[in-house]
Amino acid sequence: MKIYTLHAIQNLPISREQAWQFLSDPKNLKVITPDYMGFNIQSGADRTMYAGQIIEYIVTPILGIKNRWVTEITHVVDQEYFVDEQRFGPYTLWHHKHFIKEIEGGVEMEDLLHYKLPFGYLGQLVHPFLVKPKLDEIFEYRKNKLVELFGSM
Numbered sequence: 001m002k003i004y005t006l007h008a009i010q011n012l013p014i015s016r017e018q019a020w021q022f023l024s025d026p027k028n029l030k031v032i033t034p035d036y037m038g039f040n041i042q043s044g045a046d047r048t049m050y051a052g053q054i055i056e057y058i059v060t061p062i063l064g065i066k067n068r069w070v071t072e073i074t075h076v077v078d079q080e081y082f083v084d085e086q087r088f089g090p091y092t093l094w095h096h097k098h099f100i101k102e103i104e105g106g107v108e109m110e111d112l113l114h115y116k117l118p119f120g121y122l123g124q125l126v127h128p129f130l131v132k133p134k135l136d137e138i139f140e141y142r143k144n145k146l147v148e149l150f151g152s153m
Contacts, residue, residue, distance in 0.1 A: 002124050003093065003119040004132070006113040008139050010112040012146060013106040020079040020100060023109075023150075024049040029057075031149075032142040037061055042068075051076045054087070061090075061134060092123075106153055109146075111139070 012019065022028050026045035033039040037059050046057035051111035053073040060066050076082045079100060086094030093116035101108050117123030117131060 001116065001125075003114055004127065005115050006115070006135055006139065008111040008143070009018070010109045010143050010146060011103060012109065012150045013153050014150045016079050016100055016102050016107050018150070019107045019109060020026055021128075022052050023098060023100070024082070026053070026055050033059075034138060034141045034150055036120075037149045038064075038066070051075055061138075062130070076134075090118070092118045 010108060022142075026049060027041065030039050030041065042056040042058055047053070051073060055071050055073070057069045057071075058066055060067055068088050069085045070087045071089075071094075072087050074083045074085050078153045081097060081099045083098070084094075084096045093114065095114045097110075098111045099108075099110040099112070107135075113135075117127060
């Protein structure tokens, strides 16, 4: 069983409160997701994030194939971190931690993602040329979109 990790850090010139206000609104996930992914929230985004919240999306990450993705927000500490975990979707495991901490002149946002692919060795075989580049591309898009929205340090 191979579990992969993606780790990303980004500094933004905004307050912790501003960062939290943006990130804790599930509707903003669409704002920081590439348009070609056809990301649409189906349900569960009508409230600010809370532990136990179930959010259902439709997303088309590869070849226009629609995927139903259901996540649960499992942990929330106001203005510090939250965790989302996939309940149904394309991954065997998806555990995504989002941390926010104040730094001089702004905030540091840190993502720590652990994921596992389905299909055993076949999943491991396609990871380096299909899954990892796609995830890297999505996180790079998010990074650039956040700079566009809030500026850079």
